[in-house]
Amino acid sequence: MNWTMLDHPGWDTISDAAPVRAMRAPAGTWLLTHPDTTTLLGGDGAAPTLDVYTPAALHDTPLPAELRTALNQLGPVQRWRNADLWEALATAIIRQVIRAGQARKMHAAFRTAAGQAAGPTALIPTPEEVLALSPEQFAALGMAFKRRPLQAAAAAYLAHRAEWAELAPDVLVKAVQAVPRIGPWTAGAAVADYSGDFTLYPFADLAVRTWAALADPATTWPTDEPSFAGLxxxxxxxxxxxxxxxxxxxxxxxARTDQGSTHH
Incomplete structure (x- = not known):
């Protein structure tokens, strides 16, 4: 069975049930149930895209032996492409400068407190809902420092969403950087999530450097971003x-198997 990524903080695990995630698509709202089930909650249209990435594509690359072995053992990987650019932007902003575990808790609290219920989980608040939140409401969620970037992104999304929807991913990643507090990392993470094209992801960030070094400790990996990016x-x-x-x-x-999870 393909390994299904649960890296997006929109995934919730409720009791002992399989992880679930609600996602807006252009014509409907979907409930994703791990690993690959979709349920239409409202509207219509096509289900979100499940991208598959396979280690076989790397067979002719000069990977270090231990990294190649680690990735081959993982096998094909599938990841749900985010059908909602707004959610991808908001999620990347929430992930800015905090640890993944903290971002996951903040994302869940934000959805629960300010978003719309969707089956057993909740959707990220809409841009309109984000703009309506007061400074006090952000502060009560421990998100005072996220208010300005989230509200700037919400206003920009409402102003430009039709234009942005027509842009190729490599153009979109530049366009969204016109929004205050959206720099290269946030733009790259959001557009990769939205497009499934991880050439746009900030591939020299701490997460990639950390996992490469843990998967292949025999290789001396550069610790600074520019050198790592080049390699x-x-x-x-x-x-x-x-x-x-x-x-x-x-x-x-x-991370998940270390925590005792065996979901695939």
Missing amino acids: WQELAGPHLSTLTVLTLAWGDHH
């Missing part, structure tokens, strides 16, 4: 998206 691109060649996703998936697998 990563050299190793990946034309398969940068696949290598980056699989390494993030290895980290997702490592």
